Amino acid sequence: MDQRWERLVFLHWRVEPHIVAPLLPRGIAPDTYDGFTYVGLIGFEMVGAGLGYGRPVPHLGTFGEINVRLYSRDGDGRRGVVFRSLDATRAAVVLATNAAGVRYRWSHIDILDSGVDDPERTVGYRSRRLAPPHRNATTDFVVAPGTRDMSDDPLSVFLTARWGMHTSVAGRPVFVPNTHRRWPLRDATLVRCDDDLIAAAGLGALATRPPDSVLYSDGVRTQFGRPYLATPVRPGRAEVDERR
Template identity: 70%
Template sequence: MDRHSGQHLWPRPPILPRPILMDQRWERVVFLHWRVPSAVVSSLLPRGCAPDEFDGSSWVGLIGFEMVGAGFGYRRPVPYFGTFAEINVRLYSIDGEGRRGVVFRSLEASRLAVVLGTNLARVPYRWASMTIDDDRSTIRYRSRRLAPPHRGASTDFAVARGSRDMSDDPLAQFLTARWGLHTSIAGRLTYVPNLHNRWKLLDAELSHCSDQLIAAAGLPNIAGRSPDSVLYSDQVATQFGRPYAVRASAS
């Protein structure tokens, strides 16, 4: 993809470095995205990353889904703890070696053990009380954070599923075909590779969105306006491979 023109074709998935560290499914996925100037998000990315762009802008995502069957290794789901509601706030990044990824500003989860374990690895999961209401037409995500930082921060959003296939839409592909995440470990830029099948994406119509998580993630004055992209997907299976350090310079 040309990060300035917005031209994009479904990229060939990378070869996932072995061993596979985690295996999971993401189900009933709602994607809300806001267009933002890259300067707004650049200071929130790990050193060595730059904002990835589509049509000259970067993007902020509020993503709700149900994590299902997460486990260590391949097809080894952890009972109970491997299935839970999650809502994350994420940004889009590119490093000096051209790897595109996401940067998580926060991840709400309803399993305290998951939060405690991932925080040890410096993954910003936050413990929250969460519900998913789904009548097969409209799906609603609600969450309220139960512990610091920003205890009490909440979100409540719902969308009506559409029927128009958005799988080939260039912006939809840019926002969902991400093959890893960028983070900083011991001061070094690190890439955690991720592999998944092609998303089956549908359009969706926003019913309502009252959100405090984006502001709590360091991005005020965004969620008060309507999102620029609303998408839905039933599910995708995904695996994570071995993390590795990348050089700390971005083009």
């Protein structure tokens, strides 16, 4: 599946690995940086999603998405993300992806962009979930993109240079590869964040404190490949740190 992700807002909170470990698929461990892992709240516009390279699905291939994600590692050391929730505005996309085992939730999403010509530009996302689970859960977060290039910042690379997602099929860990060019990242300043989605994803009141990392990206083109079975993490090998 080929698609472009645009106007991305990344909010991340640092947490102890043991907090997220029970929320990961069996055989998958938290990926850590300086002894901590992270919970991400990410909003973006998915543009031209379709089957195969450059073949968008008319009327369905462009929509807003907000996801809550965790950072993962399998037994081969392959890094990925685990989605705790994905909210999208297209009901047909939600139905199709749920049938494929991807947990999209139908939501109303507003993309809040004051425009590239605004010298004090702000970009954000506001949503309300329209169907169970957690019907009426909302989020509203806005950032002011900065000018500092964060593309080589080690923590920012750790949080964004993810080449696939981990999930579970019939109780076995699976890796779905994703390819894209290096993220063009900038610093950003949080304007506001009023969020229910992180708590709805089983992570408590984390969003009541300011995020530890705030980033913005204009976007990249990405392509998902075919999933395959991942090697489970062996007992005693879960604590492998990016900085060690």
